[in-house]
Amino acid sequence: MTGIELPSVTRFRNFLKIRTEHPNPAYHECAEFLVNQAKDIGLEYNVVEPVKDKPVVILKLPGTDSSLKSVMLSCHVDVVPVFEEFWTYPPFAAERVPTGDGDFRIYARGAQDMKITGSMYLEAIRNIIASGQKLKRDLYCVFAPDEEIGGIEGVKVFVETEEFRKINAGFDLDEGLLGIDDRYVFIYAERTTTQVIFTAHGNTGHGSQFIEGTAIEKLLPVINSVMERREQNKQQFMSLDADTRLLKSGDVTSINLTGLSGGKQANVVPATYSVTFDIRVSPSDDLDKFKNWLRELALTNQVEIEFLSNECRTITNIDRSDKFIDTFMNSLQRINVNPIPMICPGATDARHVRTKGVPAFGFCPVNNHPILAHVHDEHVFESGYLKGIDIYTTLIADLANVEE
Ligand SMILES: CSCC[C@H](NC=O)C(=O)O
Numbered sequence: 590m591t592g593i594e595l596p597s598v599t600r601f602r603n604f605l606k607i608r609t610e611h612p613n614p615a616y617h618e619c620a621e622f623l624v625n626q627a628k629d630i631g632l633e634y635n636v637v638e639p640v641k642d643k644p645v646v647i648l649k650l651p652g653t654d655s656s657l658k659s660v661m662l663s664c665h666v667d668v669v670p671v672f673e674e675f676w677t678y679p680p681f682a683a684e685r686v687p688t689g690d691g692d693f694r695i696y697a698r699g700a701q702d703m704k705i706t707g708s709m710y711l712e713a714i715r716n717i718i719a720s721g722q723k724l725k726r727d728l729y730c731v732f733a734p735d736e737e738i739g740g741i742e743g744v745k746v747f748v749e750t751e752e753f754r755k756i757n758a759g760f761d762l763d764e765g766l767l768g769i770d771d772r773y774v775f776i777y778a779e780r781t782t783t784q785v786i787f788t789a790h791g792n793t794g795h796g797s798q799f800i801e802g803t804a805i806e807k808l809l810p811v812i813n814s815v816m817e818r819r820e821q822n823k824q825q826f827m828s829l830d831a832d833t834r835l836l837k838s839g840d841v842t843s844i845n846l847t848g849l850s851g852g853k854q855a856n857v858v859p860a861t862y863s864v865t866f867d868i869r870v871s872p873s874d875d876l877d878k879f880k881n882w883l884r885e886l887a888l889t890n891q892v893e894i895e896f897l898s899n900e901c902r903t904i905t906n907i908d909r910s911d912k913f914i915d916t917f918m919n920s921l922q923r924i925n926v927n928p929i930p931m932i933c934p935g936a937t938d939a940r941h942v943r944t945k946g947v948p949a950f951g952f953c954p955v956n957n958h959p960i961l962a963h964v965h966d967e968h969v970f971e972s973g974y975l976k977g978i979d980i981y982t983t984l985i986a987d988l989a990n991v992e993e
Pocket residue numbers: 736737738739740782934935936937
């Protein structure tokens with residue numbers, strides 16, 4: 590690797606410089622950037638807004654037989670906010686910093702999650718076009734907003750549109766986790782996000798008195814029960830051997846207390862108090878049973894319960910009788926990439942696509958890398974990005990050439 594910056598790296602860095610962090614992501618600027626990429630590469634493009642000011646950018650490389658189901662490559666363009674004071678390099682400058690051994694680190698919010706993946710798709714498509722090969726199936730890249738806040742006004746509504754239906758996707762690739770050692774992983778399912786708020790009402794009064802039947806008194810047994818359950822799940826998690834803990838983290842349900850609110854003044858007993866939990870129910874637990882346990886807990890303790898969303902469970906079966914899945918495995922195996930199946934600990938847009946019956950895998954062809962999504966100093970190694978482009982070049986061409 591030389592110090593001279595490759596155009597593919599410059600384009601990646603330009604994508605990273607667009608400030609698509611919540612709560613005010615620059616979606617229109619980002620859409621313009623992507624449309625310009627499409628023009629430069631020679632792709633068809635269409636920008637749709639299922640929700641106003643939340644553009645979904647659809648890029649298309651037509652195949653030789655558009656009657657066949659297409660291959661869809663998905664990327665969310667939004668990124669999570671930063672705590673800039675904790676960053677060594679400015680989070681939206683996309684600085685390219687030498688490692689000292691010929692490689693570079695590229696620092697930016699979104700470097701891993703997930704602008705690297707969107708950039709690798711586009712660079713792989715450039716390679717495919719440059720090689721002169723014609724793909725059989727239509728190939729689409731879908732750049733979507735709002736994944737980091739649940740995709741409600743992003744992919745969740747997009748999959749209900751005519752534009753999505755017209756894509757006629759047979760297989761979807763979306764974000765995956767980087768490999769922390771020399772292995773790679775792919776995601777075929779996710780834990781179900783089950784965020785819940787318990788709210789209690791009770792007697793109020795002067796903070797100097799022994800007030801009975803307070804909101805907090807009602808809430809405490811609920812908190813204790815949920816935290817006890819958390820402890821059990823944590824034990825289950827810690828009993829996994831260290832080597833596979835990350836790979837298996839989606840197999841265990843996680844619970845975190847993420848909010849406590851109520852109270853107006855220190856000497857007034859609050860009349861209302863609430864607690865929020867972020868719970869991710871593993872496919873290895875019974876989702877309905879788990880939710881009923883939470884409801885029961887609320888009922889017993891006379892507190893209100895509200896689920897912040899009603900997410901279902903979506904799984905893509907790793908079934909080699911599906912031609913795309915078989916090709917995914919074979920294509921990667923041919924280039925000595927043998928990703929390990931994994932349940933994603935968090936939620937991705939792939940879950941919305943799966944609800945439409947489209948098989949979806951999450952895959953990021955970068956390994957030997959610490960996972961830095963949502964953390965300070967998020968970065969990627971340039972060498973990893975370049976190698977990932979090569980892997981995608983093979984994989985995407987093979988997927989789009991899957992025989993009928
Ligand atoms: C639950 S909707 C938000 C989706 C988010 N995805 C990535 O971090 C997550 O928290 O998993």
